Amino acid sequence: MASKLETRIKFRHLRAVLAVHAHGSVAAAARELCVSPPAVSKSLAEASDILGAELFRRNGRHPVTTEAGELLVRYGRQVLADLGDLEAELTLLAQGSTGSVTIGTSTHQAKSFIAEASERLKLEQPRILIRMQDLEPLDILPQLRDGRIELAFGDFHHVARVGDVDGLKLFDSETVLVTSRDHPALALSDPDWAALTGYAWALPPHSHMMRTAFEALWASEQVPAPTNVFESSSLLSIPLTFDKMQLIGPAPRELAEEWRRMGLVGILPQPVWLGMNPQGLLWSRDLPQSPAVRAYLSICRRMLAEDRARETAAP
Incomplete structure (x- = not known):
């Protein structure tokens, strides 16, 4: 059953709230959106009614976002960003693209590994779009679970701690x-x-x-x-x-x-023993993997196998 937000919230509501939040006034938001100030005010009132909460309060002459307004701004940005990504992928598809893979990372220790894996994928399938996003460690699991990212470089211990994440161990932290x-x-x-x-x-x-x-x-x-x-x-x-x-x-x-x-x-020569967790490549067990994601994972597995072969062959 669809929620009231799915059936009632409109893109014009999100755009109005985001514009007022960004520009600090209804008049400036109206100029940004190329509509009249009353139209912006109407959209704000409708959005407030749908959410059942005030989205802005007055601070002198300027509207200030409430806690509920901040939530709508955060999620509204993501909705519009996802639409932008969809448009970009549809354009690439029309141009002959063979898919995309969105990767989040909370560790820069994987920098060289990510670069090599991405280079190999582009050499094999140049029309795949690769997106990289820097994330805070706490954002990795939520974004994997809701599909905003498809792969993540981060704490490998997540694989043992939670039941809906799988992964490949890459290296220990130093x-x-x-x-x-x-x-x-x-x-x-x-x-x-x-x-x-x-x-x-x-x-x-x-x-x-x-x-x-x-x-x-x-x-x-x-x-x-x-x-x-x-x-x-x-x-x-x-x-x-x-x-x-x-x-x-x-x-x-x-x-x-x-x-x-x-x-x-x-x-510095000072030893640092932090007991940091090993780092790995993670993905959701519950979400389907696109051909582009499977291709990236295949390359990562080959690279790890090559590393193990070199270590075995070393004197």
């Missing part, structure tokens, strides 16, 4: 500490945690599993966490940020070694 190129900590002969946490650090947000792991490590070492913190959810922004500020921060070893070869960062 973290090192990187610094700005001329950071004074690089001159320390035997740096300890008490000395290192006195410097400025670049760390992921508190919701990130690596931040949690570091805080647990500092507690076990009985040293205070750094008080001078630059917080960023983008690991790939580290080289640029470290070029401008004197910082210490965690990074996957593979990526850190690449940055050091390029002369972008230094690496």
Whole structure:
């Protein structure tokens, strides 16, 4: 049975709410949508009635989104984004595309693996569209389950913890500490945690599993966490940020070694034992896989088999 939102909410309602949220006034939203201000106001009133909640409240002359309004904005954006993706795929299909695969990642340790797998797929089937999305670790399972992503690179322990996710283990996590190129900590002969946490650090947000792991490590070492913190959810922004500020921060070893070869960062000898979970390629057991997804998985399996063969052949 269809819900009241399915039968009553219209795209004009979503567009009106999103436009007012973005531009801060009904008049500006009307100009954006090429309709009259009364038409926007009518759409807002209808959307509020359908949801049974006020979507905006007045703050002086400007409407401010309520909690219910924020929810509609978040889900409305996704609905319109999905329509945009559908239009793009239909265009590609008309041009001879053979499908698409949408991949989310919460780990940059898989950077080289993802790049090689994507390159091989494009060489074999150049008309497949590959979409990559950076996600927070907590977003991986919900987006796999609702089909917003079809594959994900993330915590392989999800396979054992939940019953509706399957996957391939890629590698164990190994973290090192990187610094700005001329950071004074690089001159320390035997740096300890008490000395290192006195410097400025670049760390992921508190919701990130690596931040949690570091805080647990500092507690076990009985040293205070750094008080001078630059917080960023983008690991790939580290080289640029470290070029401008004197910082210490965690990074996957593979990526850190690449940055050091390029002369972008230094690496401290301080061992980092975080007990981070192994990383893998994940997918939903409950959703059907398209031919493009199966092709990507086939390539990943071949790459893992090649890695095992090389390890077996090594002296």
